[in-house]
Amino acid sequence: MASSFYPEKARVPPAVQTPAPPITKFKIGLCQLKVSADKEKNILHARTAVEKAAEKGAKLVVLPEIWNSPYSNDSFPVYAEDIDAGFDASPSTAMLSDPNINWEIHLFDIDIPGKITFKESMTLTAGETPTTVDTEVGRIGIGICYDIRFQELAMLYAARGAQLICYPGAFNMTTGPLHWELLQKSRAVDNQLYVATCSPARDAAAGYVAWGHSTLVGPFGEILATTEHDEAILISEIDYSQIELRRTNLPLEKQRRGDLYQLVDVQRLDSE
Numbered sequence: 001m002a003s004s005f006y007p008e009k010a011r012v013p014p015a016v017q018t019p020a021p022p023i024t025k026f027k028i029g030l031c032q033l034k035v036s037a038d039k040e041k042n043i044l045h046a047r048t049a050v051e052k053a054a055e056k057g058a059k060l061v062v063l064p065e066i067w068n069s070p071y072s073n074d075s076f077p078v079y080a081e082d083i084d085a086g087f088d089a090s091p092s093t094a095m096l097s098d099p100n101i102n103w104e105i106h107l108f109d110i111d112i113p114g115k116i117t118f119k120e121s122m123t124l125t126a127g128e129t130p131t132t133v134d135t136e137v138g139r140i141g142i143g144i145c146y147d148i149r150f151q152e153l154a155m156l157y158a159a160r161g162a163q164l165i166c167y168p169g170a171f172n173m174t175t176g177p178l179h180w181e182l183l184q185k186s187r188a189v190d191n192q193l194y195v196a197t198c199s200p201a202r203d204a205a206a207g208y209v210a211w212g213h214s215t216l217v218g219p220f221g222e223i224l225a226t227t228e229h230d231e232a233i234l235i236s237e238i239d240y241s242q243i244e245l246r247r248t249n250l251p252l253e254k255q256r257r258g259d260l261y262q263l264v265d266v267q268r269l270d271s272e
């Protein structure tokens, strides 16, 4: 009987083979920052942290989710910036100078009575575009916080050739202890790539208390760097040869059953 096992058909369109980036071994900085109600102070604080991480050799620096504003539905509209109106109207964007702006694709609406109720959909609009950016240090997939729960997005980034997925994120005291590390390791192991997360530092007096624990996970699920909940600048090394090694050790890509299930990248399909 003819085999219906076509692993190359497990991704539609097929996976992209990315050329090696100019730099394949480098230091990453994860800046777990305290965020206050003072926006100007937050911007200065973030700038100083980026500079410190760069001084320590980081070629890529990750800031927390919502690093310029308290994490609350009351604050989001007040601290929001009109990026299209130029740098005067968007000081946070100006500080980052030439950023690829990325919006959370999946909005965080949670209701665990007595523990946590939060509805980002009250004030935020979901992003529409999965985003990868090509940099000197490789192709990077971007997800924001809640996006880490959606394996399909990470699979899609892996199929687009991402070597690293960065998730700025502010998990909370209910889900953080159980899910934060688990999700990071899962995304890394399932896709055999690096996962970096960066949280705000914990402020126990805030309305929304962040879990902290910014982390770098390697393609075998190994934790390469992590921290507790206080402010910290983590510097750790990424070496893309580890991705190749792990994909050779465990060739999941070649073992996928395209005849039984498929990942469809709707955006790529539409543009081809």
Ligand SMILES: NC(=O)CC(=O)C(=O)O
Pocket: 108, 144, 145, 146, 149, 170, 171, 172, 175, 176, 179
């Ligand atoms: N804050 C988030 O967006 C997500 C989160 O805390 C969770 O998924 O749990």
